Amino acid sequence: MIELPQPFFLKALAAGIGLAIIAAPLGCVIVWRRMAYVGETLAQSSLLGVALGIALGVDLTLAVVLAAVATAFILIGFGRQKLLALDSVLGLMHHAALALGFVAIAMLKGPSIDLMSYLFGDVFAVTNIDLLWVYAGGAVVSALMLQLWRPLVRLSLHEDLATAEGIDPGLPRALFDILLAITIAISMKIVGILLVMAFLIVPAVAARPLASTPERMAVIAAAIAVVSVIAGLFLSLYTDAPGGPSIVLAMCACAVISLMVMSRRAG
Amino acid sequence: MSEVHTHHDHHHSHPHAHGEACGCGHPHDTPGNLPHDASALVSARALTFRRHGRSILSNINLDVHAREIVTLIGPNGAGKTTLVKLILGIEKPDSGQVVLPVSTRIGYVPQRFDIDRAMPMTVARFLALGLSVSNEAVLSALRDSGVERCALQQLSHLSGGETQRVLIARALLRNPNLLVLDEPARGVDFVGEADLYDLIGRIRDARGLGVLLISHDLHVVMAKSDRVICLNGHVCCSGQPETVAQHAEYARLFGPKEAQTLGVYLHHHDHEHDISGVPHPSHDLQRGGKQ
Numbered sequence: 001m002i003e004l005p006q007p008f009f010l011k012a013l014a015a016g017i018g019l020a021i022i023a024a025p026l027g028c029v030i031v032w033r034r035m036a037y038v039g040e041t042l043a044q045s046s047l048l049g050v051a052l053g054i055a056l057g058v059d060l061t062l063a064v065v066l067a068a069v070a071t072a073f074i075l076i077g078f079g080r081q082k083l084l085a086l087d088s089v090l091g092l093m094h095h096a097a098l099a100l101g102f103v104a105i106a107m108l109k110g111p112s113i114d115l116m117s118y119l120f121g122d123v124f125a126v127t128n129i130d131l132l133w134v135y136a137g138g139a140v141v142s143a144l145m146l147q148l149w150r151p152l153v154r155l156s157l158h159e160d161l162a163t164a165e166g167i168d169p170g171l172p173r174a175l176f177d178i179l180l181a182i183t184i185a186i187s188m189k190i191v192g193i194l195l196v197m198a199f200l201i202v203p204a205v206a207a208r209p210l211a212s213t214p215e216r217m218a219v220i221a222a223a224i225a226v227v228s229v230i231a232g233l234f235l236s237l238y239t240d241a242p243g244g245p246s247i248v249l250a251m252c253a254c255a256v257i258s259l260m261v262m263s264r265r266a267g
Numbered sequence: 268m269s270e271v272h273t274h275h276d277h278h279h280s281h282p283h284a285h286g287e288a289c290g291c292g293h294p295h296d297t298p299g300n301l302p303h304d305a306s307a308l309v310s311a312r313a314l315t316f317r318r319h320g321r322s323i324l325s326n327i328n329l330d331v332h333a334r335e336i337v338t339l340i341g342p343n344g345a346g347k348t349t350l351v352k353l354i355l356g357i358e359k360p361d362s363g364q365v366v367l368p369v370s371t372r373i374g375y376v377p378q379r380f381d382i383d384r385a386m387p388m389t390v391a392r393f394l395a396l397g398l399s400v401s402n403e404a405v406l407s408a409l410r411d412s413g414v415e416r417c418a419l420q421q422l423s424h425l426s427g428g429e430t431q432r433v434l435i436a437r438a439l440l441r442n443p444n445l446l447v448l449d450e451p452a453r454g455v456d457f458v459g460e461a462d463l464y465d466l467i468g469r470i471r472d473a474r475g476l477g478v479l480l481i482s483h484d485l486h487v488v489m490a491k492s493d494r495v496i497c498l499n500g501h502v503c504c505s506g507q508p509e510t511v512a513q514h515a516e517y518a519r520l521f522g523p524k525e526a527q528t529l530g531v532y533l534h535h536h537d538h539e540h541d542i543s544g545v546p547h548p549s550h551d552l553q554r555g556g557k558q
Contacts, residue, residue: 153386157388160357160377213392
């Protein structure tokens with residue numbers, strides 16, 4: 001028996017596919033620059049944004065975007081100083097942000113909050129406003145990524161070489177951190193705080209063995225992410241598994257297949 | 268320490284700041300007393316660089332001229348790469364100046380180990396990054412370095428020697444008059460190493476450019492260099508390879524055995540280093556301190 005897709009399912013598909021395409025090039029840069037830890041820190045600061053949003057009664061996505069961008073600015077500041085290694089700062093901040101977020105949410109008065117939906121996302125509860133965030137915010141992120149792409153590729157490949165050839169590493173790096181913060185914040189609704197980095201990184205990892213240029217890697221990552229979103233959402237629809245984790249599971253399956261194909265070719 | 272080193276005294280509070288307390292027994296240049304060399308492709312004066320409260324480089328003077336191969340040697344942590352980064356403008360010195368005439372175009376050959384292998388990238392695309400050049404120019408640059416066959420390969424699939432040649436080709440495609448190479452022979456086998464220095468010598472002869480080279484290993488480099496600068500946080504000694512090889516500082520840094528394999532006459536050491544690297548004067552150090 002074939003059922004007509006429900007509106008909630010179509011909205012989930014629209015949001016998931018949009019995000020998959022927006023996130024793919026950012027995921028590639030994260031893999032190249034080994035920035036997963038930066039992303040995790042930005043993601044875990046989102047919970048604090050949720051708490052602030054609820055406390056102040058503003059749109060939650062807006063609050064999360066602001067919290068993540070503020071965190072990005074702090075990281076950019078720490079990246080500029082040479083006294084402390086960024087890794088130690090991240091190690092401190094990413095746990096502090098998560099702990100602070102939990103404490104802040106627990107201290108909020110009023111109706112109880114479904115923490116699970118923030119940790120793992122609630123893709124089937126996507127609203128029209130969420131869709132607007134994905135597509136309007138995503139358009140801005142993608143347009144800026146297009147501008148930043150060439151310097152980011154050169155800086156990622158060899159930062160000293162690019163710097164010696166006249167690329168100022170500071171601006172692209174800082175802008176990328178901010179774009180990443182925005183993308184993570186608007187992805188939170190779909191896959192949640194704990195899985196958002198997997199949503200960004202896993203398609204890029206899966207695309208790497210299949211790509212011969214940085215651009216193709218981004219396009220293949222986007223294609224893998226879109227297929228995974230569709231597969232994950234249908235899996236979720238028919239098995240009642242949670243949506244976000246199902247999408248990430250599909251992405252991981254793609255990555256395992258891709259890496260197996262590569263190792264067979266190499267061996 | 269001795270009076271010769273008074274310009275280093277502000278560093279002495281740090282116990283690990285080896286290099287300043289060198290007790291070399293020869294006077295070092297005082298910062299700023301040497302004008303920039305206007306005929307040089309790059310002229311650095313009194314460069315000082317500190318990181319994490321530690322002095323990495325102090326009072327470095329360096330000139331590289333056209334048609335000249337200048338080699339920086341020194342042990343690990345001597346500040347060789349930092350000095351190159353200051354010259355390339357990747358890092359800014361805490362004091363001192365790097366002067367590059369407007370006519371200087373630097374071709375930089377970085378350490379190949381720093382290339383990110385997580386990024387798919389063909390050799391040809393890598394060469395053309397940031398330039399608008401024809402395919403023919405790219406192939407010709409690869410041919411000059413002997414790696415034309417690699418043009419369509421992935422950067423991550425190249426051998427060490429191939430990667431090094433691709434990096435050289437990439438620098439030459441930018442038509443430099445100063446080539447800066449950071450340990451080009453590191454991890455390349457001995458035959459490959461000799462080939463590599465031959466290639467660098469040929470490029471210098473054919474294009475008349477100046478070459479600044481960092482090296483870890485000594486034998487081949489010394490033979491190919493016009494001038495050697497022995498670095499260990501400061502310029503220990505510099506000059507023609509034969510002169511440097513006979514210098515006590517050189518023998519101290521690389522060990523008498525290494526120096527002797529070059530058939531070198533050794534001075535008596537004017538100081539020794541204990542296990543933590545702190546120099547202790549031999550009986551005749553006072554001589555150096557009272558100049």
